[in-house]
Amino acid sequence: GAGVSQTPSNKVTEKGKYVELRCDPISGHTALYWYRQSLGQGPEFLIYFQGTGAADDSGLPNDRFFAVRPEGSVSTLKIQRTERGDSAVYLCASRRRGTLQETQYFGPGTRLLVL
């Protein structure tokens, strides 16, 4: 079946602008995660949704970052007043409930470049 999809695949913006990154999880997966991967590093956790609510947003670096998942499926990560340090690959992953629920499956990521 279809995997996790993310749009856009690449985003170039200017410092100070607002950006939205979209994640469409695997159908039926109730849990959704956002991670950020800087060049040469492993992904770092940002936020976790179980259904519509953010169950854990402890990884969001500051209040410029916000994410929503209003209907419990698609999620949008929003970054206000972007800074050059926000440049990274933003990865989304989803996970199902029940058997083998421990495993997250990742999308291809959105490469964000802030000029």
Added chain:
Amino acid sequence: AQKVTQAQTEISVVEKEDVTLDCVYETRDTTYYLFWYKQPPSGELVFLIRRNSFDEQNEISGRYSWNFQKSTSSFNFTITASQVVDSAVYFCALSDRSDYKLSFGAGTTVTVRA
């Protein structure tokens, strides 16, 4: 706090050589999960294996094998008879069972030369 250490930054081998990737983890949880993911040049993270903390059986899948040792908090990964297509960054990761969020190591870049 959970922590994953992959001490090897880069490994370069010639095709058909075996390569072992080290992973050491720290956690206070008694139940936890260990993972290996592959990130080829295309960038997408590909799930390879999951291991539960209460299952120390080693596993083999084709040319891949994993050695989980709780006593040394290690979960090492071996590629036997490496191929050029194995060239990628490999990540070891750890999660608990509360929300399953992953803590990743820094990754090991494997380059297999023909």
